[in-house]
Amino acid sequence: MSSSPVAVKVRGLWTCFGKRVIHQDLDLTVQRGEILGIVGGSGSGKTTFLRELLGLMQPARGEICILGEQLGSPGAGSQRCLGRRWGVLFQQGALFSAFTVFENVAFPLREIKALDETSIRDLVMLKLGLVGLQPSDACKMPSELSGGMIKRVALARALVMEAELLFLDEPTSGLDPVAANDFDQLIMDLKNALGLTVVMITHDLDSLATACDRVAVLADKHFLAVDTLDAVARVKHPFIREFFHGKRGDRVLNCLAHPHQQKDS
Numbered sequence: 001m002s003s004s005p006v007a008v009k010v011r012g013l014w015t016c017f018g019k020r021v022i023h024q025d026l027d028l029t030v031q032r033g034e035i036l037g038i039v040g041g042s043g044s045g046k047t048t049f050l051r052e053l054l055g056l057m058q059p060a061r062g063e064i065c066i067l068g069e070q071l072g073s074p075g076a077g078s079q080r081c082l083g084r085r086w087g088v089l090f091q092q093g094a095l096f097s098a099f100t101v102f103e104n105v106a107f108p109l110r111e112i113k114a115l116d117e118t119s120i121r122d123l124v125m126l127k128l129g130l131v132g133l134q135p136s137d138a139c140k141m142p143s144e145l146s147g148g149m150i151k152r153v154a155l156a157r158a159l160v161m162e163a164e165l166l167f168l169d170e171p172t173s174g175l176d177p178v179a180a181n182d183f184d185q186l187i188m189d190l191k192n193a194l195g196l197t198v199v200m201i202t203h204d205l206d207s208l209a210t211a212c213d214r215v216a217v218l219a220d221k222h223f224l225a226v227d228t229l230d231a232v233a234r235v236k237h238p239f240i241r242e243f244f245h246g247k248r249g250d251r252v253l254n255c256l257a258h259p260h261q262q263k264d265s
């Protein structure tokens with residue numbers, strides 16, 4: 001296992017669909033133990049970038065190093081093995097609708113065929129508790145769960161292999177503000193308790209302000225800025241002005257600058 005302080009390193013990454021260039025010479029470094037938020041306009045290539053980080057898609061050019069291992073390089077540990085060190089939470093949770101909560105979370109453990117049923121049961125129940133679900137939720141079907149609970153089950157499944165790194169795609173989408181805030185808090189608690197590194201795609205300004213240590217802004221095929229929210233919001237670019245300085249953006253940034261006033265605003 002690598003002890004590098006860098007969890008994700010991307011260098012000179014180009015993505016093309018036919019002649020269309022989506023990413024041009026992207027560089028990104030994510031430190032271990034940080035929560036990085038990625039924002040960008042619709043179609044800027046956030047999901048495509050995430051797919052490349054997950055090894056689901058090959059970039060046209062460039063290098064991606066995850067937890068010290070270069071994606072696609074022979075002999076650097078199989079991608080399957082590396083996959084066990086990271087977890088993914090897809091936008092809609094992507095639970096198996098015909099499986100109970102317990103079976104959904106147990107699924108990756110059963111796939112590796114290395115644990116007996118008692119160990120699987122103990123691990124699943126531990127992870128359900130970690131994400132704030134009750135033991136009685138284990139036998140529920142996904143159709144019986146709220147949006148927030150579905151995200152929590154998906155998170156438990158992403159963590160069940162003892163992931164060191166979590167990739168989250170729009171984790172708070174579809175949640176009301178209270179559930180979204182609870183979920184952000186859960187991500188921060190897990191980061192602190194488990195030392196997780198988190199890379200999340202999000203449009204949610206509140207998530208960026210409360211949960212993310214740094215923000216990467218993807219626009220015009222590049223990362224325009226990768227910095228704290230405060231610093232990023234000061235970059236002069238039309239996308240940043242529109243995204244961070246609408247009415248809601250200014251409120252969030254104001255709360256960030258004056259946290260003691262947050263309750264009054």
Ligand SMILES: Nc1ncnc2c1ncn2[C@@H]1O[C@H](COP(=O)(O)OP(=O)(O)OP(=O)(O)O)[C@@H](O)[C@H]1O
Nearest residue numbers: 017018022040041042043044045046047048049050
């Ligand atoms: N398989 C594909 N073939 C061709 N073009 C694609 C393919 N996948 C994505 N694209 C194009 O690449 C661009 C980036 O898509 P992507 O889904 O990564 O954007 P995004 O930033 O995640 O957008 P959104 O926020 O709307 O989900 C889009 O213009 C999309 O149409």
